Amino acid sequence: MxxxxxxIYEVQLLESNIINNEKKKLIGPKKIEEMxxxxxxxxNKAEKEKAVIDELEKERRKKEKDLVVEKDKIxxxxxxxxxxxxxxxxxxxxKEIEMAKEEIDKxxxxxxxxxxxxxxxxxxxxxxxxxxxxxxxxxxxxxxxxLNELTNIDKTLEELKKQRNQLLKNxxxxxxxxxxxxxxxxxxxAVVNVKNGVCLGxxxxxxxxxxxxxxxxxRLITCPSCNxxxxxxxxx
Numbered sequence: 001m002x003x004x005x006x007x008i009y010e011v012q013l014l015e016s017n018i019i020n021n022e023k024k025k026l027i028g029p030k031k032i033e034e035m036x037x038x039x040x041x042x043x044n045k046a047e048k049e050k051a052v053i054d055e056l057e058k059e060r061r062k063k064e065k066d067l068v069v070e071k072d073k074i075x076x077x078x079x080x081x082x083x084x085x086x087x088x089x090x091x092x093x094x095k096e097i098e099m100a101k102e103e104i105d106k107x108x109x110x111x112x113x114x115x116x117x118x119x120x121x122x123x124x125x126x127x128x129x130x131x132x133x134x135x136x137x138x139x140x141x142x143x144x145x146x147l148n149e150l151t152n153i154d155k156t157l158e159e160l161k162k163q164r165n166q167l168l169k170n171x172x173x174x175x176x177x178x179x180x181x182x183x184x185x186x187x188x189x190a191v192v193n194v195k196n197g198v199c200l201g202x203x204x205x206x207x208x209x210x211x212x213x214x215x216x217x218x219r220l221i222t223c224p225s226c227n228x229x230x231x232x233x234x235x236x
Contacts, residue, residue, distance in 0.1 A: 002217050004171045008179055009231040011171075012191035014164040019188045021157050028150045035139045042132045049125045053118055060114040063107050070104045175220065175229075182228060191229045202226035 077096050084090045168176055182190035192201035197211045204225040206214070214221050214230045221230045 001219055004175055005217050005220070005229075005231050007167055007170050008175055008229060009191050009233070011164055011167045011179065012189070012231075014160050014167070015183060015188060015190070018157060018160045018164065021153055021160065024149065025153050025157075028146045028153075032143055032146055035143060039132075039136060039139055042128075042135060046125070046128050046132055049121065049128055053121050053125060056114050056118045056121070060111055060118065063111050063114070067104060067107045067111070070100050070107065074100045074104075178220075178222075178229065186226065186228060189228065191231050192223070193233050194230055199223045199225060199228065199230070201228040 074097055077093050077100065081090065081093055084093060168179075171179075179190045186201070189201055192199060194200065194206065194211060194214050197205055197208060199206055201223060202225045204223070206224060210221065210224070213219070215232045217232055222228060223230060
């Protein structure tokens with residue numbers, strides 16, 4: 001019986017490894033999708049910031065053209081000053097020049113504001129690009145690792161299942177059936193250790209005398225609370 005218990009414990013170790021690998025097989029693609037989404041969000045953020053910068057520069061160029069137009073307008077008005085006949089016409093032209101200069105001052109102020117804002121955004125954009133590049137490298141490395149893991153996982157699972165099935169042949173039909181039934185009902189955990197009188201499956205205390213019997217590993221004993229098979233291993 002001791003050898004059978006040891007064997008079924010080894011089967012459980014393989015079973016747990018199988019379950020972990022099957023979880024990885026399910027989680028791996030989801031992680032890759034999450035990383036792809038994260039990268040897409042970072043790229044969208046960078047593109048939006050670049051679009052704002054482009055729009056501000058477009059607005060600045062427009063105002064610079066407006067500035068040239070206003071300055072040309074002043075030159076043309078100033079040229080007319082020498083052609084007017086009356087003081088009223090002269091004063092009207094001076095008024096136009098004054099208004100044009102005010103418009104120039106406002107436009108120049110707007111250009112400075114746009115330049116300052118653009119400069120600040122360019123600095124922020126540079127930081128975003130640096131973060132994006134760094135994250136792209138990190139995600140690529142992680143994706144490569146996951147893809148390599150997923151490529152090998154089927155072979156690993158095949159080998160683990162082969163070993164598990166082979167070991168199951170070495171235990172009695174009774175123990176095998178109990179094990180398989182518990183695996184289905186107890187979320188893949190049928191064989192557990194006991195430590196300090198506590199079942200490591202359901203973490204319930206067991207009677208002291210039962211604990212002593214469990215440590216002998218000479219007969220099939222199950223947990224009174226969760227019905228899992230006990231196999232005692234030191235220092236676990």
